Structures are given as structure tokens and as C-alpha cells.
Amino acid sequence: MFQRFRNTVIQFMWGRNGTDPLNRFLFWAYFAIWVISLFFRNWLWGWLFALLLWAILGWLVFRTLSRNIPARQAENRWYLHQVTRLKDIRRYRYRRCPACKGMLRLPIKRGRRTVTCHRCRHQFKAFFL
Ligand SMILES: [Zn+2]
Incomplete structure (x- = not known):
């Protein structure tokens, strides 16, 4: 009985995103x-809270059942990147290079300074609080 239920769930979730960190x-x-x-x-x-809770629940169910796994993985990567940024917040700041649009992780030195992009060697001024 339980085994059959389990198999049904596994079959239903096949090819779907399921649970991920996001x-x-x-x-x-x-x-x-x-x-x-x-x-x-x-x-x-x-x-307002009811609306917000329904929105979160809707997104959660949508992401769990979604068959568009590459898109869900991209969202999850974005989320994990934000987590890393938050963990780094005391030591690093993130800036986008104006030339190659790459994201740079820069150690904090306060004030205005010139930054060199490690990807394209473009130099630009950045301000750090
Ligand atoms: Zn660059």
C-alpha cells in the first residue's frame, strides 16, 4: 500500500524540478x-500577508512541479549566488565591470579607488562605503 503510493509519487515527480535549496x-x-x-x-x-503567503506557496509549488529544469536551476544558481554575497558582505563587495559586464568580487578598501577587471583588464573607478 505505502510502496504503491511511493511509486506513484516518484513517477509523478519524474522529470520535474522537485526540491532544491531555493x-x-x-x-x-x-x-x-x-x-x-x-x-x-x-x-x-x-x-496583505495572505496575498504574500499565497504568492510564495504558488511559486514553491510551481517550482517543485516545473518540468523546465534548466530555468529552475538558473533561479537556484541566482539564489545561491545571493547567499554567497550575503556571507561575504563583511569582506567583499560586488561590482559589475562596465566593459565586459562581468561580476567582480572586490576586497573592501574604503573610499574611491581604481579597480582593474581581472577578465578584460579594463580599469574603472569604484566607490566603497
Ligand atoms: Zn571587465
């Missing part, structure tokens, strides 16, 4: 926002 994040975000929403009891906030 979906896990969406799940926890949904849960966290739901908890926060319990503290906002008036109708306007309730309505």
Missing part, C-alpha cells in the same frame, strides 16, 4: 512570514 528557502520563508502574520490582526495587514 525551494527549501521558500518553505522556511513561508513558515516565518506565517508566524509574523499572526501578530498583525487587522484586515489590511491580514489581507
